[in-house]
Amino acid sequence: MPTRVGNSQFVSLKPDQECARSAADSQTSNGHRSFASLNAAVQPDAPKAQESAPTTNGTNGVNGTHKSDDFLRLPRPQQDLLLLHGPRQKYSLEHSQEIPELRGDDEILVQVLAIGLNPVDWKGADYGFSQPSYPWINGRDFAGIVVKAPRKHSRISQGDVVFGPSTDYRDVRKAAYQEYVVTSDSNVARLPQGVEVKEGAALGVAFVAAALSLTISLGVDFSGVPHASAGPDILRAGRSLPKHEVAEDVRDEVFHGISEQERPRPGEWIAVWGASTTTGQLVAQLAKLAGLKVAAVADLAKGAQRLNELGVDLLVDKLDEKRAVEILKGVTGGQLRFGFDAVGNDTATRLQEALQQNSSGAKSHLLGLTGLPKQVATGVVHHKVPIKVFHENAAVGEALVEWLEELLIAKSLKLPEVEVAEGGLAGINDALDRLRSGTVSGRRIVVSVASTDRSRNNSGSNTPLRSPVVNGTFDSGAADLSYHDKINADPDRVKFAYWVPNVSGGLVISKIPQRTNWDHKANIRYAQTAERVGFEYALSQIRFMAGYGAENQHEPVTLSSLLLAKTERLKLIIALLPGPWNPAVAAKQIASIDHFSDGRAAVNIVSGWFKLEFTSIGQWWLDHAERYRRSREFISCLKGIWTEDKFTFKGDFYQFHDYSLKPKPLVLPGRPYPEIFQGGNSDDAKDNGGAVSDYYFMNGNTLEGFRKQIADVRARAVVHGREGEVKFALNGFVICRDTEEEAVRVLQEIQGKADAEAVEGFRQQVQNAGASTGNKSGMWANSKFEDLVQYNDGFKTKLIGTKEQIADRIVLLKSLGVSIILTAFLHYEEEIEQFGREILPLVRELEKKGRGKDVDYEISLTGDVYRERPVNGI
Numbered sequence: 088m089p090t091r092v093g094n095s096q097f098v099s100l101k102p103d104q105e106c107a108r109s110a111a112d113s114q115t116s117n118g119h120r121s122f123a124s125l126n127a128a129v130q131p132d133a134p135k136a137q138e139s140a141p142t143t144n145g146t147n148g149v150n151g152t153h154k155s156d157d158f159l160r161l162p163r164p165q166q167d168l169l170l171l172h173g174p175r176q177k178y179s180l181e182h183s184q185e186i187p188e189l190r191g192d193d194e195i196l197v198q199v200l201a202i203g204l205n206p207v208d209w210k211g212a213d214y215g216f217s218q219p220s221y222p223w224i225n226g227r228d229f230a231g232i233v234v235k236a237p238r239k240h241s242r243i244s245q246g247d248v249v250f251g252p253s254t255d256y257r258d259v260r261k262a263a264y265q266e267y268v269v270t271s272d273s274n275v276a277r278l279p280q281g282v283e284v285k286e287g288a289a290l291g292v293a294f295v296a297a298a299l300s301l302t303i304s305l306g307v308d309f310s311g312v313p314h315a316s317a318g319p320d321i322l323r324a325g326r327s328l329p330k331h332e333v334a335e336d337v338r339d340e341v342f343h344g345i346s347e348q349e350r351p352r353p354g355e356w357i358a359v360w361g362a363s364t365t366t367g368q369l370v371a372q373l374a375k376l377a378g379l380k381v382a383a384v385a386d387l388a389k390g391a392q393r394l395n396e397l398g399v400d401l402l403v404d405k406l407d408e409k410r411a412v413e414i415l416k417g418v419t420g421g422q423l424r425f426g427f428d429a430v431g432n433d434t435a436t437r438l439q440e441a442l443q444q445n446s447s448g449a450k451s452h453l454l455g456l457t458g459l460p461k462q463v464a465t466g467v468v469h470h471k472v473p474i475k476v477f478h479e480n481a482a483v484g485e486a487l488v489e490w491l492e493e494l495l496i497a498k499s500l501k502l503p504e505v506e507v508a509e510g511g512l513a514g515i516n517d518a519l520d521r522l523r524s525g526t527v528s529g530r531r532i533v534v535s536v537a538s539t540d541r542s543r544n545n546s547g548s549n550t551p552l553r554s555p556v557v558n559g560t561f562d563s564g565a566a567d568l569s570y571h572d573k574i575n576a577d578p579d580r581v582k583f584a585y586w587v588p589n590v591s592g593g594l595v596i597s598k599i600p601q602r603t604n605w606d607h608k609a610n611i612r613y614a615q616t617a618e619r620v621g622f623e624y625a626l627s628q629i630r631f632m633a634g635y636g637a638e639n640q641h642e643p644v645t646l647s648s649l650l651l652a653k654t655e656r657l658k659l660i661i662a663l664l665p666g667p668w669n670p671a672v673a674a675k676q677i678a679s680i681d682h683f684s685d686g687r688a689a690v691n692i693v694s695g696w697f698k699l700e701f702t703s704i705g706q707w708w709l710d711h712a713e714r715y716r717r718s719r720e721f722i723s724c725l726k727g728i729w730t731e732d733k734f735t736f737k738g739d740f741y742q743f744h745d746y747s748l749k750p751k752p753l754v755l756p757g758r759p760y761p762e763i764f765q766g767g768n769s770d771d772a773k774d775n776g777g778a779v780s781d782y783y784f785m786n787g788n789t790l791e792g793f794r795k796q797i798a799d800v801r802a803r804a805v806v807h808g809r810e811g812e813v814k815f816a817l818n819g820f821v822i823c824r825d826t827e828e829e830a831v832r833v834l835q836e837i838q839g840k841a842d843a844e845a846v847e848g849f850r851q852q853v854q855n856a857g858a859s860t861g862n863k864s865g866m867w868a869n870s871k872f873e874d875l876v877q878y879n880d881g882f883k884t885k886l887i888g889t890k891e892q893i894a895d896r897i898v899l900l901k902s903l904g905v906s907i908i909l910t911a912f913l914h915y916e917e918e919i920e921q922f923g924r925e926i927l928p929l930v931r932e933l934e935k936k937g938r939g940k941d942v943d944y945e946i947s948l949t950g951d952v953y954r955e956r957p958v959n960g961i
Contacts, residue, residue: 096496097277098248100232168265169512170222172576175213175756177516178225178264179569187260187269189235193481195243195275196235197268201288202515203228204508204532209519213756217256221576226263227253230278230288231536234267242489243272250287251275251488252295255478264515266536273485274478279495286502289365289531290491293503295477297369298487300454303341304470305357305425306350307377309490316376316499318490322350325476325483332480337473344470349424349449353378356419360438361429362399363390365503365531366456370427371399372500379425382418384411384438389528397501408437415441424451432458439464504530511536520685524753571656574621574931581901581939583927584624584660584816585617585919586911589646591639594820594911596876599840602914605639607649613915614650618657620923625650626764626909629662629693644676651684660689660764665717666706670724670741674748677761678729681752688752689762690725691784694718694772715771716740722763722779729760764816768796776813777803782907785817787883790946790953793817797904816907817900820881821922827888834887837913841876881911885952894929898939899949 166186169178189196205227211217212225230250233243243249251274253261260269278287301307302321309318325333325341333341351357357374361367362383371381375398382401383394391402401418403411415423415438423442428435435455442451445466453459454470463469476483494500506527508518511534518532575582586594587610593601604610614625627643627650647659661680663673673690681688694714702708709717720738727734729752733745752761765775766784773796776783783800785793797815804813824830876882884900886893886908897908912918933939 097279097492099244099246099277100248166266167512168224169226169515171212171218171225172222172572174218174578176572176576177568178212178519179572180513184265186267187265189269191271192239193237193241193271193273194269195233195237195249195272197229197231197249197270197275198234199229199231199263199266199268199536200248201230201284202226202263202512202534202536203230203288203291204515204518204522204534205292206522207292209523210756211256212519213523219257219259221578222573224259224262224264225256226265227256227292228288228290228531229253229263229268230284231268237272239272241272243275243277248278248284248287249275250278250284250291252291252477254292254295254474264512266512271478271481271484273481274488276488276491276495279492282495282502283505285505285507285533285535288533289503289505293365293369293531294491295487296366296456296472296474297373298490299474299477300427300456300470300472301370301373301377303473303476304344304454305427305452306345306347307374307379308350309373309377312376312378316494316497318493319486321483321486324486325473325480328476328480328482334475334479337475340470340473341476345452345468349452351377351379351425354380355425356380356382356400356423357425357427358382358384358415358423358438358441359399359427359429360384360405360434361456362394363528364429367427367429368393368397368503369500370429371397375399376499382415382423384415384434386528393504405434408434412437412441424449426451426453427456428454428458429456431455432460436460439467442467505533506530508532508534510534523755568619568656571619571621574927575623577931577934580934581897581905581930582623582907583621583922584626584907584909585613585622586909587625587627587643587646587650587659588613588915589627589641589643593913594878594881595837595841595913596878597837597841599837599913602916603912604915605641607641607646609915610641610646610650611653613919614654614657617919617923618654620920621927622657622919622923624658624660624689624907624909626660626691627662629664644680647688648680648683651680651687654687656687658687658689658762659684660691660762662691662693663721664693664695665714665721665740666695667704668721670721671728671743671746671748673721674725674728677725678748678750678752681761682750686753686755686758686761689764691764691766692718692722692780694765694767711769712771715767715769715775718765719775719779722765722775725763726760726779766816773800774803776800777805777809778807780813782814782816784909785815785905787818787880787885788953789883790950793900793903793905793953801904814906815904816909817884817905818879818881818909818911819884819886820911821893821918821926822887822913823890823893823918823921823926825889827892830887830889833913834882838876838882886910890925890929893926894933895949896952897926897930898933899945899953901934901939902942902945 166184167180167182168184170181171178186196207217207227208225230248233245233247233249236243236245251270253263253268253270254274255261262268276287278284298321302309303325306322308320308322309316310320312318328341330338330342357379359367359371359374359381362371363385367383367385371383371394374381380401381399382403383399384403384405385394386406387402387404394402403414405411421443426438426442428438432455435453435458439453439460442453442464443466444451444464448466451467452470453467454472456472459469459471477487478484508514510517515534518534521527521532588594588603588605589610591605593603595601617625627647629643643662647661650657651659661677677688677690694717717740720740723738724734724736724741724743727736728743728746728748733747734743735745736743762781763779764782764784765780766772766786767775768786773783777800785796788796800813800815804810822830822833824833885896900908910922912922939945
C-alpha cells in the first residue's frame with residue numbers, strides 16, 4: 088500500500104516495491120498491486136501529507152534511499168495496452184507488452200491510474216487522422232504516479248502524482264491508453280491536495296488547448312491579472328524563442344498571428360461558441376480572469392446553470408444560429424473582435440458573421456478548435472491552436488503547467504464535471520461509443536485503469552483474448568474478434584462479403600450435394616464464423632416466391648435483423664425490392680435496424696427480374712427501363728428521408744410532403760446514411776450506379792468486360808457530379824482445393840449435375856428481362872446455360888483453383904477497382920471458415936507487399952485467365 092509523502096501542497100506517494108508485473112505474473116488476473124489505494128488516499132478529506140522537501144536526480148526523500156531506477160530492476164516489467172489496428176475499428180486489449188523506455192534527460196515514466204476520454208480519441212480513430220501508422224496506441228489525457236523521475240534537476244520527483252495531456256501524438260510512448268506512459272517533466276502538473284485524480288485526468292488537453300488559444304493565438308496577457316490568478320505572458324514567452332526551435336507549421340501562428348496593438352484589453356468581449364464543452368468552459372473562465380466579457384453560445388436548456396456558475400456575462404442559445412449571431416452583434420454594438428469556436432466549420436462560419444469586419448483598423452480574430460470557415464471574411468484573421476509549442480518547447484510547456492498548478496491551489500478554476508466509466512482499459516470502447524453517439528454533454532468521461540479486468544477482451548465478453556490462429560493452426564473455437572480486427576487493419580484493403588443462404592437450394596442450381604442450410608440457426612452459425620475469420624459484409628438475398636431451386640425463402644429484412652443481433656462487426660446488406668416496398672417503410676425499417684446494430688445496416692436495391700413476384704401480389708410489372716427509373720426514385724427517397732429534417736419529393740412513382748423520420752440512421756465517419764448497393768449490366772443500371780448508388784454490383788465477366796463496365800460507370804458518375812463517389816463490388820463463386828485440377832473437377836460436377844429444368848426456367852426469366860433493355864446487354868443477357876447454374880455468373884469470376892491462385896486473382900480484381908468481393912460457396916459449413924483461414928491471409932500478405940495497386944503489373948501476372956476464350960474452362 089502506498090504511503091503519502093511529499094510537500095504540503097501536492098500529493099506524493101511512496102511506490103510499492105513491486106510496482107509492475109513481472110513476466111511470470113503478467114498472465115494472472117490479480118489486478119494492479121502498485122499504488123492500489125491511490126484514489127482513496129487523495130480524496131479532499133484525506134489527512135494532510137507529511138512535510139518532505141523534494142530532492143532531485145530521481146530521489147524523493149522516502150526513507151532517504153529509494154531511487155527511481157529501482158523500478159527498472161524489477162524482472163522485465165510489462166503492461167496492458169489498447170491497440171487500434173485500423174480506422175473505424177474497436178481497440179483491442181493486448182496483454183504483456185513492454186514498458187516504454189525513457190530517452191531524454193527530461194523524460195519521466197508514469198504509471199497511469201486514470202484516463203480522460205476526448206472527442207479526438209474516437210474521431211481520429213474513425214476518420215484516420217492523427218494515426219501515423221497501424222497498429223497504434225491513442226489516448227490524450229492521463230493522471231498517475233511518477234515511477235521514474237527525470238535524470239535532470241526537476242520539480243518532478245518519483246512518487247509525485249501528476250496529470251497532463253499527451254499532445255505529441257506521433258510518439259506512441261506518450262499515448263494514454265496504456266498502463267505506463269512516457270512524458271516530459273515540462274508537460275505534467277502535480278496534483279494539488281484536494282484535487283481528485285479523476286479531475287486531473289479530465290483537465291490536461293482542455294486546459295492546454297484553452298490556454299494556448301487565448302494566449303498565443305488571441306493574445307490574452309495573464310501577467311497583469313490579480314495575484315492569485317496571475318500567470319505568464321505566454322505570447323511573449325513564445326516569441327522570445329529562437330524561430331528555428333518552433334515547428335515550421337505553427338511558426339507563423341506564434342510569431343505573426345496577432346499584432347501587439349490588437350491584443351485584447353480588459354473589458355472587451357469574446358464570444359465562445361460551444362461554451363458548454365470542457366474546453367469552452369475553461370476558455371470562458373480564463374477569459375473572465377483576464378477581465379474580458381464573455382458571451383457564451385450553447386444549448387441553454389442543458390448548460391445554462393453551469394455557465395451561470397462560471398460567471399459568463401451573456402448567455403446565447405445556439406438553437407437558432409441566425410438569431411444567435413444577431414444577439415452577439417446587438418449586445419456588443421458590432422464591435423466584437425474575438426471569437427473562439429469549439430464545435431466545427433459550420434458554427435465557426437456563423438461566429439465569423441458576428442465579428443467586426445472592417446477593411447481598415449483593428450482586425451478581428453477567430454480561432455476554430457476543430458474547423459474554420461472556408462472563406463476568410465474581410466478584416467478577420469483565422470487562427471488554429473499551435474499545440475506543438477506545448478510539447479516541443481519546454482519553456483512554454485513548463486510555464487503553462489506551473490500556472491495550472493497555481494490556479495488549482497488558489498481554487499481559481501471550476502473543474503470539469505466528471506463521470507467515471509467502469510471496466511478499465513477494456514471498458515474504453517464502450518465509453519467511446521457514448522461519445523460517438525453524442526449522449527455526453529458538458530462533462531468528461533474518465534476511466535480508472537485500476538479497474539481493468541484482465542480476463543476481459545476488447546468486446547466486453549468474458550472469453551480470454553485469443554486469435555483463431557494458434558501456433559499456425561486455425562482454432563475455430565476462438566470466440567473473440569481480435570483476428571477480425573487485425574486482419575482488416577489496412578484501410579486500403581479489399582473487403583469480403585458472402586451471400587446469405589436465406590433461400591433453400593444453396594447457391595448453385597444443381598443436384599450436387601451441398602452442405603449448406605437455409606434455416607436461421609445455420610445462418611447464425613455462418614454469420615458468426617464469417618465475422619470471426621475476417622468477412623466484413625453479408626448480403627441477404629430477396630425472393631418472395633418458390634421457383635428455380637428455391638422452394639423456401641426467409642424474408643431478408645427480418646433475417647438480417649437476427650444476424651445483426653448475433654454478431655458485432657458484420658454488416659448486413661439487406662435486399663429491398665421497389666414495388667412491394669414503399670421507401671418510407673423501408674427507410675423506417677433500416678433506420679431502426681441501424682440503431683439496433685450500431686450502424687451495421689446497408690441496403691441492396693433490386694429492380695426486379697421475376698415477373699410473377701410482382702403480378703402475383705398485384706404489383707404492376709413495368710418494363711425494364713421503368714423498373715430502373717423507379718429504383719432511382721426509390722434510392723433518392725431513401726437518401727432524402729434519411730438525411731433531411733422534412734423531406735419533400737414529387738416523382739412519377741413516389742411523392743412525399745414534409746415527411747419527417749425519427750430516429751434517422753446513425754451518422755458515422757464517411758457514412759452519412761446506410762450504404763446503398765445496386766447492380767445490373769444494362770445502361771439503365773449503370774446510369775443508376777453513377778447517379779445515386781454508393782456501390783455498384785457486378786456479375787462475373789471477362790477482363791475486358793470488367794474494365795469496360797467500371798470505366799463506363801465511373802464516366803456516368805462524373806456526368807452526374809459524383810466523380811470518385813461510386814465503388815464497385817463483384818460476385819464470385821469460390822471453389823478452393825489443393826490443386827487447380829481438383830477445383831475444376833468440382834466445377835464440372837456442379838455444372839454436370841445442374842437442375843436443367845430449374846436452370847432453363849431461370850434462364851428464360853432473366854434473359855427475357857435482359858434482352859428487353861435498349862442495348863440488349865442487361866443482366867444475364869449474354870450468360871450461357873452453364874454460367875446460370877450460379878445465379879450471378881459467379882463462375883466467370885474465376886475464384887476457382889488453389890488458394891494461391893485465388894488470392895492472386897483477387898488482387899488483380901482489386902487493381903481493376905473492385906472494393907468488395909461477394910463470395911458464395913458449395914459447402915457453407917466448412918468453406919466460409921476455409922476462406923478466412925487460407926485465402927484471406929494470403930490476400931493481406933500480397934497487399935502488404937504492394938500488390939493490387941498496379942493494374943498493368945497484375946494483368947501481366949494473372950490477367951490471361953480472365954480473357955475471352957472460345958471454349959469454357961478455367
